[in-house]
Amino acid sequence: MTLNLTVSPDFAPDHIAGWYFFNTWLQRQLGNAVHLELYDSFEEQRQDLRAEKVDLIYANPYDASMLVRELGFEAIARPLAQPDETIIACREDAEFESVEDLQPGTRVATTSDPDVHTMGMIMLEPADLDSSNISIAQRSNYVLVAKSLLKREADIGFFLKAGYQDLSALIQNQMKVLVTSQISVVHHTLLVGPGMREQIPLLQERLLAMHEDDKGRSVLESLGIEQWESMDRERTEFMIDLIDTLIP
Amino acid sequence: MEDQNNDDGRIVTITYYGGATREALIVDHEVPYPDGKLIVSRTDPKGFITHVNQAFVDMSGYSREELIGANHNILRHPDMPAVAFAGLWETLETGTKWHGYVKNLRKDGAFYWVKATVIPNIRDGEVVGYTSVRRKPSRSKIRESEELYETLK
Numbered sequence A: 001m002t003l004n005l006t007v008s009p010d011f012a013p014d015h016i017a018g019w020y021f022f023n024t025w026l027q028r029q030l031g032n033a034v035h036l037e038l039y040d041s042f043e044e045q046r047q048d049l050r051a052e053k054v055d056l057i058y059a060n061p062y063d064a065s066m067l068v069r070e071l072g073f074e075a076i077a078r079p080l081a082q083p084d085e086t087i088i089a090c091r092e093d094a095e096f097e098s099v100e101d102l103q104p105g106t107r108v109a110t111t112s113d114p115d116v117h118t119m120g121m122i123m124l125e126p127a128d129l130d131s132s133n134i135s136i137a138q139r140s141n142y143v144l145v146a147k148s149l150l151k152r153e154a155d156i157g158f159f160l161k162a163g164y165q166d167l168s169a170l171i172q173n174q175m176k177v178l179v180t181s182q183i184s185v186v187h188h189t190l191l192v193g194p195g196m197r198e199q200i201p202l203l204q205e206r207l208l209a210m211h212e213d214d215k216g217r218s219v220l221e222s223l224g225i226e227q228w229e230s231m232d233r234e235r236t237e238f239m240i241d242l243i244d245t246l247i248p
Numbered sequence B: 001m002e003d004q005n006n007d008d009g010r011i012v013t014i015t016y017y018g019g020a021t022r023e024a025l026i027v028d029h030e031v032p033y034p035d036g037k038l039i040v041s042r043t044d045p046k047g048f049i050t051h052v053n054q055a056f057v058d059m060s061g062y063s064r065e066e067l068i069g070a071n072h073n074i075l076r077h078p079d080m081p082a083v084a085f086a087g088l089w090e091t092l093e094t095g096t097k098w099h100g101y102v103k104n105l106r107k108d109g110a111f112y113w114v115k116a117t118v119i120p121n122i123r124d125g126e127v128v129g130y131t132s133v134r135r136k137p138s139r140s141k142i143r144e145s146e147e148l149y150e151t152l153k
């Protein structure tokens, strides 16, 4: 039986090849065919998750909540020292210096990334801004969010910190950061579905040792991950509880 | 009840639900909430602290060692009406999320305002504790809360 692997649609475009390498590496470790399915949209991916078409997923923390609490997935690993943080940025020449300078009517460019959007909205609260008094335009990636700012179609943009740092220097130089989140305990995780439970010990052992040999290390490098760190039940539950408090 | 007054603040007796009391230094100085941070703590089912993050340590002014095992009411500010916390515990007992604006007392007597959310931690159907996550409130919400709490004291 072929196993199905997928990745949260917020993956960096530079890492697409890396996920195919990871897929091949997984097949070797498990001695089982693995199929990688990439999605453009969070919604489409969620439909397939609910239809039980996925065995393994590198998920964003927001979806991890649904996967664990509703679909019986188990988080087994996370990338070492890679928390998901959110940045709110604006044009370099904008008149505001902090979030509290923002006024009702502010035009926001965002993505469909649920974590970054949720955290971005939370970081607007100190200015009394919420969905009732701002306008929100969804863009398909962080480069397009930045372009909306530079073209003056939006006043501020929500970025995954790593996505912001991946923007070219040319673009970054025309922008400034108003606030960066510093949460540190919210991150992507690798989760395994209920159908693959018996393979968790083997998979976890191989993942945690992956950085120790050249082959594994080069796959990790192509994913921008230093090494995997183990996730246990309580660590996962803690992260999910925290996210629960942030969901309106 | 005010026992003593001087330029560096005053000593106030805080009376907790259940009757226990504590003498605390109160200074009329606000420490601003740090941008972009979340202040996180967890308690056992009785409200004794089991986990705090670094932002919690930094803002409260206590060390981690002083906080772990302490009753969460260590942060109770005398300007907070008892009814606000009665509402918190009633909401948690129904198994649901609680939101509110809270003025917290630091070890040095200064205060900080937070927008707090508290949820029960449910494992295998049992409440094993509570998690609270605080974020930065707006000035207008702080003003509204100050006015409201004044009427509830």
Ligand SMILES: Cc1cc2nc3c(=O)[nH]c(=O)nc-3n(C[C@H](O)[C@H](O)[C@H](O)COP(=O)(O)O)c2cc1C
Residues within 6 Å of the ligand: B015, B016, B017, B018, B041, B042, B043, B047, B071, B072, B073, B074, B075, B076, B077, B080, B082, B085, B088, B102, B104, B118, B130, B131, B132
């Ligand atoms: C997870 C959790 C977090 C809490 N955080 C605070 C807090 O930050 N400040 C506070 O005054 N009370 C907090 N409380 C409420 C206290 O437990 C307590 O009810 C309150 O300080 C009033 O004290 P009393 O109930 O002993 O009178 C929290 C309770 C829980 C369960």
